[in-house]
Every structure is written in structure tokens, then in C-alpha cells.
Amino acid sequence: MLDxxxxxxxxxxxxxxxxxDFSLTAAEGEFVSLIGPSGCGKTTLLRIVAGLLPxxxxxxxxxxxxxxxxxxxxxxxxxxxxxFPWRTTLANAAYGxxxxxxxxxEREERAMRWLRMLGLEKYAxxxxxxxxxxxxxxxGIARALAIEPKLLLMDEPFGALDALTREHxxxxxxxxxxxxxxxxxxxxxxxxxxxxxxxxxxxMGTHPGRIIREFAVDLRRPRYDYNFRAEPEYAQxxxxxxxxxERELAEDEERSDAAEDTTPMExxx
Amino acid sequence: MISARTLRDPTMLRIGSVVAVLxxxxxxxxxxxxxxxxxxxxxAAFVELAFxxxxxxxxFATTLQGLVVGFAISSVLGVAIGxxxxxxxxxxxxxxxYVSALYATPRIALVPLLVLWVGIDFELRVTIVVLSxxxxxxxxxxxxxxxxxRELLDTGRAxxxxxxxxxxxxxxxxxxxxxxxxxxxxxxxxxxxIIVAEMTAAVTGTGQLIIQYGRFFQTDKLFVPVIILxxxxxxxxxxxxxxxxxxxxxxNVERIR
Ligand SMILES: Nc1ncnc2c1ncn2[C@@H]1O[C@H](COP(=O)(O)OP(=O)(O)OP(=O)(O)O)[C@@H](O)[C@H]1O
Ligand SMILES: [Mg+2]
Numbered sequence: 001m002l003d004x005x006x007x008x009x010x011x012x013x014x015x016x017x018x019x020x021d022f023s024l025t026a027a028e029g030e031f032v033s034l035i036g037p038s039g040c041g042k043t044t045l046l047r048i049v050a051g052l053l054p055x056x057x058x059x060x061x062x063x064x065x066x067x068x069x070x071x072x073x074x075x076x077x078x079x080x081x082x083x084f085p086w087r088t089t090l091a092n093a094a095y096g097x098x099x100x101x102x103x104x105x106e107r108e109e110r111a112m113r114w115l116r117m118l119g120l121e122k123y124a125x126x127x128x129x130x131x132x133x134x135x136x137x138x139x140g141i142a143r144a145l146a147i148e149p150k151l152l153l154m155d156e157p158f159g160a161l162d163a164l165t166r167e168h169x170x171x172x173x174x175x176x177x178x179x180x181x182x183x184x185x186x187x188x189x190x191x192x193x194x195x196x197x198x199x200x201x202x203x204m205g206t207h208p209g210r211i212i213r214e215f216a217v218d219l220r221r222p223r224y225d226y227n228f229r230a231e232p233e234y235a236q237x238x239x240x241x242x243x244x245x246e247r248e249l250a251e252d253e254e255r256s257d258a259a260e261d262t263t264p265m266e267x268x269x
Numbered sequence: 270m271i272s273a274r275t276l277r278d279p280t281m282l283r284i285g286s287v288v289a290v291l292x293x294x295x296x297x298x299x300x301x302x303x304x305x306x307x308x309x310x311x312x313a314a315f316v317e318l319a320f321x322x323x324x325x326x327x328x329f330a331t332t333l334q335g336l337v338v339g340f341a342i343s344s345v346l347g348v349a350i351g352x353x354x355x356x357x358x359x360x361x362x363x364x365x366x367y368v369s370a371l372y373a374t375p376r377i378a379l380v381p382l383l384v385l386w387v388g389i390d391f392e393l394r395v396t397i398v399v400l401s402x403x404x405x406x407x408x409x410x411x412x413x414x415x416x417x418x419r420e421l422l423d424t425g426r427a428x429x430x431x432x433x434x435x436x437x438x439x440x441x442x443x444x445x446x447x448x449x450x451x452x453x454x455x456x457x458x459x460x461x462x463i464i465v466a467e468m469t470a471a472v473t474g475t476g477q478l479i480i481q482y483g484r485f486f487q488t489d490k491l492f493v494p495v496i497i498l499x500x501x502x503x504x505x506x507x508x509x510x511x512x513x514x515x516x517x518x519x520x521n522v523e524r525i526r
Contacts, residue, residue, distance in 0.1 A: 070428065082421060084424070084438075086443075099438070100429075
């Protein structure tokens with residue numbers, strides 16, 4: 001479904017690539033999380049997959065089609081929601097369909113279905129400035145789902161929310177993932193969130209951004225109706241990822257110290 | 270003494286201040302009516318000009334006509350040029366030198382030249398209004414188009430919006446506050462421009478009325494168009510402000526955060 005092959009990305013004159021030979025595939029319906037230290041290139045990767053940023057080299061294929069720009073197969077949920085402040089909840093949720101020239105009545109009906117599912121029907125005619133952060137992100141999710149994409153790209157979608165709202169939306173996302181055949185690529189900083197939601201967790205290292213290891217999460221689904229945190233597998237995966245990220249951070253520091261010694265010679269004119 | 274209550278409800282204070290100034294003006298103005306005139310004489314002059322010899326309204330209508338037509342042209346053109354320059358690099362490169370140069374040129378300096386080109390009538394008024402108001406509109410719209418939140422541009426692109434859709438669904442709505450700032454500056458400049466043009470070149474209009482009363486030391490009459498223009502500029506600003514609130518209902522909602 002999603003096939004990322006040997007993707008590398010460098011910005012401008014900076015010698016070291018942000019992403020180096022990154023390859024990852026995801027099957028239809030699979031929930032894959034990306035976790036890694038800040039600055040390792042998660043957002044960059046997501047933007048490349050979304051078609052918002054060209055890769056320096058490598059290929060991305062979505063549903064068998066080369067992904068070179070934005071398309072209606074893919075939808076993005078942003079960390080800072082990115083709702084249009086001049087559009088009501090309903091008009092925001094219907095945005096993607098409007099871009100696809102779906103007639104007004106049909107697109108509002110389709111958007112409304114998702115708003116109802118996410119418990120927002122009462123706020124359909126409110127502006128983003130009138131609803132809470134948790135509601136705003138639900139609008140962001142409704143907007144992405146309304147175009148019925150095959151691939152959903154989420155960049156720390158719950159990172160800006162409080163713990164309670166976050167947990168609630170994680171549950172809702174899981175239900176949606178269950179009911180659809182959506183493939184989801186999910187960026188997060190939270191190991192707990194990754195374990196809760198994912199079929200597979202990809203741990204990334206930094207400088208350059210690359211995959212260190214992948215974990216399959218075999219915890220029974222659905223995970224919202226039992227205490228998955230009490231399972232031994234939860235503790236084990238959590239511990240392993242923690243250790244891995246800590247080692248990565250320490251090694252990265254050593255690498256950058258070593259690099260610093262040689263910086264004067266490498267500085268481009 | 271000013272009590273705490275008066276400060277909380279400043280209406281009385283404002284009225285009091287206006288009354289005090291009017292009284293003072295009345296007393297001092299009577300000492301030398303040619304220099305300053307005084308409020309009661311100005312009211313009498315207003316009644317005469319407005320209702321007896323009927324010179325005020327035709328002059329005002331002439332000015333208003335030029336203002337409305339000129340400002341309509343410069344709003345439409347200015348907004349279109351501003352967005353074109355803000356979104357299309359080629360247009361920006363081609364037009365920028367002219368916009369920058371003309372924005373800084375005092376438009377009044379062009380009046381004698383314009384008289385040669387378009388005469389001293391309606392066309393002169395429209396031209397000077399356009400030249401006075403279009404540049405702040407262009408420049409503010411341009412800045413608005415340039416300062417659209419990058420994340421919102423990304424959002425439009427992520428949903429595969431084409432160039433035209435990006436403009437209509439993201440850039441234009443995001444620029445509306447800037448656009449209206451341009452219109453507000455533009456309308457004030459337009460009024461100044463048309464009055465000065467009428468004072469220097471035209472033979473009719475409100476500006477010419479001011480010149481004539483000044484020339485014949487009819488100070489009380491001179492104050493009538495001046496005060497009318499002052500009130501009129503307040504009305505214009507309010508109209509633009511009203512339109513802005515109507516155009517941006519989302520900006521009026523109470524913020525929760
Ligand atoms: N447009 C750009 N120009 C130059 N460098 C960039 C650009 N965008 C990102 N980078 C660099 O690429 C690296 C990866 O950035 P990216 O935003 O992908 O990290 P991230 O993994 O999403 O981090 P975080 O977890 O903090 O969101 C960073 O070092 C960043 O400085
Ligand atoms: Mg990021």
C-alpha cells in the first residue's frame with residue numbers, strides 16, 4: 001500500500017542529509033508509528049510522503065502509484081491542527097471535498113457524517129476560535145477522513161493536547177482504524193502512544209535520519225477496552241525502545257562532538 | 270472634581286470637553302470674526318449654504334461622485350494587482366519599481382500634468398483619487414498575500430488545491446485584514462487627494478468652495494465645507510470598518526484560548 005524506497009533528503013548546502021536511504025513499507029490497513037529523537041527527520045519524511053516536499057532521491061509509491069505531489073489518496077492531519085480560521089467546523093471538514101469540486105450539498109453531508117462520528121455535530125457552525133483544542137484536532141481528523149483517503153499521515157496529531165483529551169482521541173482513532181481499511185503513518189514522541197495504537201513501530205535515529213529498528217506490536221485489539229499497560233509485552237517493548245532511544249541520543253552526542261573537532265575545515269565558504 | 274464614576278462612563282466627560290471648547294471658541298472668535306469666526310456664525314452659514322442659496326450640496330455631490338467612482342476603480346484594481354504581485358513572481362518583478370516609485374511620489378505634484386492630460390473635471394477627480402488611493406491598497410494586499418501562514422498554505426496544498434483554489438480558499442481569506450487596512454488608508458488618501466486637486470485645479474467641487482470662501486475672507490462659510498468633510502471622513506472610516514466586520518465574521522467571535 002505504502003512503499004518508501006531509498007528516500008534521501010538534503011536541504012540546500014548542508015552536507016549531511018536529513019534522511020539517508022530510508023526505506024519502509026506498510027500494508028493496507030496497517031498502523032505504523034515513527035518514533036525518534038527530535039530533529040531526526042520524521043516531519044520531513046511525512047512531508048515527502050504527502051507530496052509537499054520533493055525527495056532528493058528515492059521513490060514513494062502509494063497504492064501502486066508513484067507519489068510525486070499531493071493527491072486525493074493521501075490526507076494529512078497536522079500537529080497544530082491547521083484549521084482555516086475563517087471556515088466553520090463544517091466548512092473546514094468539507095474542505096478537501098470542496099477542492100475536489102464535490103457539490104456543496106453532497107460534501108456537507110459527507111463531512112457531517114464524520115463530524116457526527118467524532119461527536120462534533122453540535123459545533124458544525126462554530127468557528128475554530130470558538131472550540132477547544134481537542135475539538136479542533138477532531139475537526140482536523142474529520143477533514144482528513146472526509147476525502148476517504150487510502151493513506152492517512154499524522155504528524156504528532158495529539159502532541160499539543162492535554163493527557164485526558166489525548167487518551168480520548170487515541171481511542172477514537174483506534175475505532176476509526178478498525179472500521180476502515182485505512183493505512184496510517186503516525187509520527188509521535190510518546191512510546192506509550194506508539195504501543196497503544198500501532199501494529200508496527202519504527203524507531204529512527206538521527207544525523208542522518210534512518211531506521212534503527214522495527215517492532216511488531218502483537219497486543220490484542222481493540223486495546224481501549226482492557227488495561228494493555230498491564231501486559232508484559234507492553235513493559236517489554238517500552239523498555240526496549242527507551243533503551244534504544246537513550247543509546248541513540250548518547251551516540252549522537254558523541255558523533256556531533258567528533259564532528260565539531262573537524263568543523264572549521266568543513267565550513268562551506 | 271472628576272469622580273470615579275465619570276471616569277468609568279466617559280460620555281459626560283467627552284460632551285463636557287466639546288461644550289467647553291465651543292464656548293471658548295464662541296467668545297474668542299467674536300473678538301476677530303475674520304480670523305476665527307465662531308460656532309453660531311458657522312451654524313448660520315451652514316443653514317444659508319445648505320438650504321437657502323443651495324451651493325453646498327451640488328459641490329459636495331460633485332466631489333462625492335469623483336470619490337466613489339475613483340475609489341471603486343482603485344479598490345478593484347489595487348486588490349487585483351496586490352494579489353497578482355504577491356502570488357506571481359514575474360508580475361512582482363515587473364511592477365515593483367513603478368509601485369515603489371509612485372507610492373513615494375507626492376501625488377499632488379502630478380496635478381498640473383494631469384490637468385494637461387485629462388482636463389479639470391470628472392476625469393481629473395477620478396484620476397487623482399485612483400492615484401492617491403491605489404498604492405496603499407496594492408501594497409497592503411501584497412503584504413497580506415506574502416504573509417499567509419505557511420502552515421495554512423501547506424494545508425491547502427496537502428489537499429491538492431490548484432493555483433486558483435489556493436488563491437481563493439487560502440490566500441484571499443487570510444489576507445482580508447491587510448486588504449481592509451489598505452482600503453482604510455486608501456479612502457483617507459483619496460479624500461485628501463480629491464480636495465487638494467479641487468483646490469488647485471478644478472473650478473467646482475468642495476475643495477473649490479473652500480478656496481473661494483477663503484479668498485473673500487468669508488471665514489464662517491469656509492468652516493462649513495471643512496467641518497462637513499471632517500464628519501464625512503469619519504463616516505467613510507466607519508463604513509469601511511463595518512464592511513470589514515461583515516467580511517470577517519470569524520474575527521468577531523470570542524476566543525476561548
Ligand atoms: N526547510 C528546511 N531547510 C533546512 N533544514 C530543514 C528544513 N526542514 C527541516 N530541516 C532540518 O531537518 C531536520 C529534521 O527536521 P524534521 O522537522 O523533519 O524533524 P522531526 O523529526 O520532525 O523533529 P521533531 O520531533 O522536533 O518534530 C532538522 O535538523 C531540521 O533542522
Ligand atoms: Mg516534526
